Amino acid sequence: MTSYWNxxxxxxxxxxxxxxxxxxxxxxxxxxxxSGLTVLFDGKGKLLRPGLFLMAAQFGKLQEKHYKLAxxxxxxxxxxxxxxxxxxxxxxxxxxxxxxxxxGKRDAVLIGDYLLSRCFLITAEYTSPQNAVNLARLxxxxxxxxIEQNNDRFRSNLSLRSYxxxxxxxxALLFSLACYAGAYEAKAPQEVCRRLRRIGYNIxxxxxxxxxxxxxxxxxxxVRKPLGNDVTAGLIxxxxxxALPLDNSGTLRDIFSRAAFTAEEGARIFNxxxxxxxxxxxxxxxxxxxxxxLREIAALPPGKNRDMLEILTRxxxxxxx
Amino acid sequence: MTSYWNxxxxxxxxxxxxxxxxxxxxxxxxxxxxSGLTVLFDGKGKLLRPGLFLMAAQFGKLQEKHYKLAxxxxxxxxxxxxxxxxxxxxxxxxxxxxxxxxxGKRDAVLIGDYLLSRCFLITAEYTSPQNAVNLARLxxxxxxxxIEQNNDRFRSNLSLRSYxxxxxxxxALLFSLACYAGAYEAKAPQEVCRRLRRIGYNIxxxxxxxxxxxxxxxxxxxVRKPLGNDVTAGLIxxxxxxALPLDNSGTLRDIFSRAAFTAEEGARIFNxxxxxxxxxxxxxxxxxxxxxxLREIAALPPGKNRDMLEILTRxxxxxxx
Numbered sequence: 283m284t285s286y287w288n289x290x291x292x293x294x295x296x297x298x299x300x301x302x303x304x305x306x307x308x309x310x311x312x313x314x315x316x317s318g319l320t321v322l323f324d325g326k327g328k329l330l331r332p333g334l335f336l337m338a339a340q341f342g343k344l345q346e347k348h349y350k351l352a353x354x355x356x357x358x359x360x361x362x363x364x365x366x367x368x369x370x371x372x373x374x375x376x377x378x379x380x381x382x383x384x385x386g387k388r389d390a391v392l393i394g395d396y397l398l399s400r401c402f403l404i405t406a407e408y409t410s411p412q413n414a415v416n417l418a419r420l421x422x423x424x425x426x427x428x429i430e431q432n433n434d435r436f437r438s439n440l441s442l443r444s445y446x447x448x449x450x451x452x453x454a455l456l457f458s459l460a461c462y463a464g465a466y467e468a469k470a471p472q473e474v475c476r477r478l479r480r481i482g483y484n485i486x487x488x489x490x491x492x493x494x495x496x497x498x499x500x501x502x503x504x505v506r507k508p509l510g511n512d513v514t515a516g517l518i519x520x521x522x523x524x525a526l527p528l529d530n531s532g533t534l535r536d537i538f539s540r541a542a543f544t545a546e547e548g549a550r551i552f553n554x555x556x557x558x559x560x561x562x563x564x565x566x567x568x569x570x571x572x573x574x575x576l577r578e579i580a581a582l583p584p585g586k587n588r589d590m591l592e593i594l595t596r597x598x599x600x601x602x603x
Numbered sequence: 604m605t606s607y608w609n610x611x612x613x614x615x616x617x618x619x620x621x622x623x624x625x626x627x628x629x630x631x632x633x634x635x636x637x638s639g640l641t642v643l644f645d646g647k648g649k650l651l652r653p654g655l656f657l658m659a660a661q662f663g664k665l666q667e668k669h670y671k672l673a674x675x676x677x678x679x680x681x682x683x684x685x686x687x688x689x690x691x692x693x694x695x696x697x698x699x700x701x702x703x704x705x706x707g708k709r710d711a712v713l714i715g716d717y718l719l720s721r722c723f724l725i726t727a728e729y730t731s732p733q734n735a736v737n738l739a740r741l742x743x744x745x746x747x748x749x750i751e752q753n754n755d756r757f758r759s760n761l762s763l764r765s766y767x768x769x770x771x772x773x774x775a776l777l778f779s780l781a782c783y784a785g786a787y788e789a790k791a792p793q794e795v796c797r798r799l800r801r802i803g804y805n806i807x808x809x810x811x812x813x814x815x816x817x818x819x820x821x822x823x824x825x826v827r828k829p830l831g832n833d834v835t836a837g838l839i840x841x842x843x844x845x846a847l848p849l850d851n852s853g854t855l856r857d858i859f860s861r862a863a864f865t866a867e868e869g870a871r872i873f874n875x876x877x878x879x880x881x882x883x884x885x886x887x888x889x890x891x892x893x894x895x896x897l898r899e900i901a902a903l904p905p906g907k908n909r910d911m912l913e914i915l916t917r918x919x920x921x922x923x924x
Contacts, residue, residue, distance in 0.1 A: 312747050314754060365716060369709040388690040388753050391712060392746045395686060395719065399742035402723045406735035414727035414735065421720035425713045426633045432709050433635060 286328050286597065290590050293333055296349065300332045303353040304360075307400055318381045318393040319360070327376065330598075331355040331456060334485070335464035337594070338478045340587045342468030347408045351467060354404035355460050358417070361397035362424060364390055370515070377506035413463045420455050427451025435516030436545075438538040442523055449490040450483075457486030477578050484575035485595055491568040492601060494519035498552070498561040504603040510552040514545055520567060522551060525560025534558070572599045607649050607918065611911050614654055617670065621653045624674040625681075628721055639702045639714040640681070648697065651919075652676040652777060655806070656785035658915070659799045661908045663789030668729045672788060675725035676781050679738070682718035683745060685711055691836070698827035734784045741776050748772025756837030757866075759859040763844055770811040771804075778807030798899050805896035806916055812889040813922060815840035819873070819882040825924040831873040835866055841888060843872060846881025855879070893920045 287293045305319060332352035339348045366372075367380040368390045374380060382390035398421070405414040427448050434440060434448075461482030465475040496505050497512045498521045512519050526534055534554045537547050555561065575595050582588045608614045626640060653673035660669045687693070688701040689711045695701060703711035719742070726735040748769050755761060755769075782803030786796040817826050818833045819842045833840050847855055855875045858868050876882065896916050903909045 312750055314750050315747065362716075365712050369712050386753075389750050391686050391690050392750050392753075394716075396743055396746035396750075398716065398719055399739050399746065403736060403739035403743065406727070406732060406739050411727060411732070415724060418720050418724035418727050422717055422724065425717035425720065426636065429633055429635050429710050429713050429717075432707075432713075 286330070286594070287333060290333075290594070291586070293336065293590070296336050296352075297329045297333060299349050300329065300336075300353045300356065303350055304357055307353070307357070314385055314389055315393055315396055318364070318385055318389070319397075327356070327360075329356060330489075331359055331460045333594075334457060334482060335460040337587060337591055338461040338464030338470070338482075339468035341465050341474050341478065341583065342470035344468055348464070348467060350404050350408055351463065354401040354417075355456070355463075357397045357401045357404075358421065359456065361394045361401065364394040364397070366428075368394070372507075374507060409463065409467060413459075413466065416459055416463065420459055423451045423455060431517065434518070436542045436548075437516075438518065438543050439541060440518045440523070442520075445518070445520055445523060446487070449487060449494075453490040453493075454483050454486030457489065458482035461485075474582065477582060481575050481578045481582075481591070481595075484571045484578070485598060488568045488571040488575065489598055491520055491564060491571065492599065495521055495561045495564050495568065496602070497521075498555055501602055506603070510549065513551050513555070514548040516543075516545070516548065520564040521555050521560040523560075524563035524567075525555040525558045528558040528560060528563060529554055530558070568599060572596070607651070607915070607922075608654060611654075611915070612907070614657065614911070617657050617673075618650045618654060620670045621650065621657075621674045621677065624671055625678060628674070628678070635706055635710055636714055636717055639685075639706055639710070640718075648677070648681070650677060651810075652680055652781045654915075655778060655803060656781040658908060658912055659782045659785030659791070659803075660789035662786050662795050662799065662904065663791030665789055669785070669788060671725050671729055672784065675722040675738075676777070676784075678718045678722045678725075679742065680777065682715040682722065685715040685718070687749075689715070693828075695828060730784065730788060734780075734787065737780055737784065741780055744772045744776060752838065755839070757863045757869075758837075759839065759864050760862060761839045761844070763841075766839070766841055766844060767808070770808060770815075774811040774814075775804050775807030778810065779803035782806075795903065798903060802896050802899045802903075802912070802916075805892045805899070806919060809889045809892040809896065810919055812841055812885060812892065813920065816842055816882045816885050816889070817923070818842075819876055822923055827924070831870065834872050834876075835869040837864075837866070837869065841885040842876050842881040844881075845884035845888075846876040846879045849879040849881060849884060850875055851879070889920060893917070 287297060305316070332355055335352040335355055336344070336348065363375060364381050367375055368382045368387050372380055373383055380390070381393060385393070402414070402418070405417050431448050431452070434444070458479050459482070462475055462479035465478045470478075494512065497509060497519070500509060502509060513522060526538065529535065531554070534551065537543050537551060543551065572595060576592060579588060579592050579595060582591070608618060626637070653676055656673040656676055657665070657669065684696060685702050688696055689703045689708050693701055694704055701711070702714060706714070723735070723739070726738050748771075752769050752773070755765070779800050780803070783796055783800035786799045791799075815833065818830060818840070821830060823830060834843060847859065850856065852875070855872065858864050858872060864872065893916060897913060900909060900913050900916060903912070
């Protein structure tokens with residue numbers, strides 16, 4: 283785990299438990315599955331989704347089985363990372379060789395499927411049917427949005443609306459479900475559950491925007507992957523959309539006056555976005571969504587829990603990795 | 604649908620309904636997902652798993668929602684086919700270009716994930732929690748066995764036991780669950796449910812053995828894929844295990860005296876198995892499992908339903924595709 287959680291009392295211990303569950307799930311079944319998971323775990327993910335789930339659960343009555351549900355959310359997240367890396371042919375994830383680099387694409391696809399099934403197994407065994415339905419529906423949306431995103435690669439006439447729709451599907455809904463389901467399963471009051479769903483949603487949108495910004499302006503040692511990945515792979519993210527009206531040379535607008543752009547133009551777009559301050563302008567969107575989350579957080583029942591959620595939300599906005 | 608069902612009263616109509624559900628599930632969401640599915644559907648699968656599910660359900664009280672569950676089983680099956688084709692890089696499935704050939708591997712992996720999630724969505728919405736758990740557990744086993752199978756590629760010292768374990772995980776358990784869950788969800792008597800679980804298991808083992816035999820002796824126009832696929836890809840199936848004691852030249856035993864074999868030796872093994880009658884010997888195993896299924900079928904409540912199940916079981920043993 284990373285320093286994200288160091289000063290959150292109780293959370294690091296809870297997440298240790300969650301890690302133990304994820305690693306234990308596969309340990310007995312097959313050596314390849316468990317090494318596959320260990321590879322990803324050694325890469326020290328932030329465990330943000332289970333962290334949010336457990337923080338939300340503390341607005342109700344946290345029970346032992348909730349650690350399993352928190353683990354299920356991370357397993358879903360890891361499954362999508364493994365499949366993403368296979369289809370993007372990425373050699374590194376979190377600075378470590380990806381699962382398919384070590385075990386081949388064949389096993390990587392299967393390890394991803396295995397994790398999805400274990401995630402469903404946990405939800406079928408331990409959650410309310412409503413949240414099992416929510417989770418399955420969420421995965422459908424994630425896949426649909428990823429397919430839509432692939433379909434839009436190298437297309438230049440993308441709207442802000444279509445960008446937001448995609449990051450909602452790719453990221454925000456999982457954050458939102460993590461917060462909502464945590465509170466709901468722990469039997470927090472309905473109003474708190476609904477508020478946490480909106481909080482998760484706004485944190486998630488801001489989180490993905492920051493991710494997209496870091497691909498332009500990040501410190502390469504911290505983000506542990508080459509910058510400019512997105513646009514050279516054909517993905518138009520918020521920094522590009524924000525750079526369009528800022529680029530005085532008109533070159534960006536010129537490139538985007540055509541229906542599609544090339545990988546070479548992608549590299550030029552990367553530089554133009556950096557020069558024109560598109561990333562900084564995109565940052566204001568992230569601030570905006572963070573403010574929305576903070577306003578909702580302020581309306582939660584006061585206490586240590588609310589304070590921690592506020593600190594986390596602010597910290598995610600200024601994260602550098 | 605194929606001629607498998609032509610003389611089964613009521614089943615072709617029921618399966619039309621199931622097909623409609625599968626195609627409808629995706630139609631509205633994303634054009635790529637629905638074309639991906641149409642590609643596979645035009646290939647006219649046998650719809651065996653939903654067929655078995657519905658036949659089993661008729662031992663209880665068949666309800667409208669059961670068609671959805673039948674569709675979910677086929678969606679799971681299609682998801683595994685799509686992922687299999689991606690990881691095996693197969694250009695054709697049922698004589699048609701595979702999903703990844705048409706839409707790229709990226710979308711093919713995602714369409715598979717999407718189908719898995721829709722399958723879980725249906726089970727979370729419409730089945731008893733117990734069967735949602737059974738299904739999730741089954742998918743974990745399928746993945747684990749596929750990984751095990753990949754791990755064993757080109758290894759020569761495989762036992763009959765390890766072969767049976769793998770085809771159980773790859774095929775028989777899904778047949779078994781289709782039969783069991785159909786009866787269980789339709790509230791058939793517990794004894795009938797349990798018997799159908801064993802029937803599905805034995806039909807499934809026989810089905811996979813026949814599949815493995817057809818890879819050696821099939822009519823290429825009917826099986827619509829090149830013969831000898833398995834062993835040149837490093838998979839040792841029952842015809843090889845049966846050929847070992849039958850090959851008088853000793854060449855097979857010689858190849859298998861080493862820990863591993865090569866793709867070139869795979870092509871030689873293919874011929875040796877055909878010459879020595881390994882496929883025919885394997886056929887006796889399929890007959891044996893079919894007999895076990897038939898014995899159990901004979902103990903089911905008599906009627907049209909039982910008769911159809913018997914006819915289907917016999918027909919699957921002599922299938923040529």
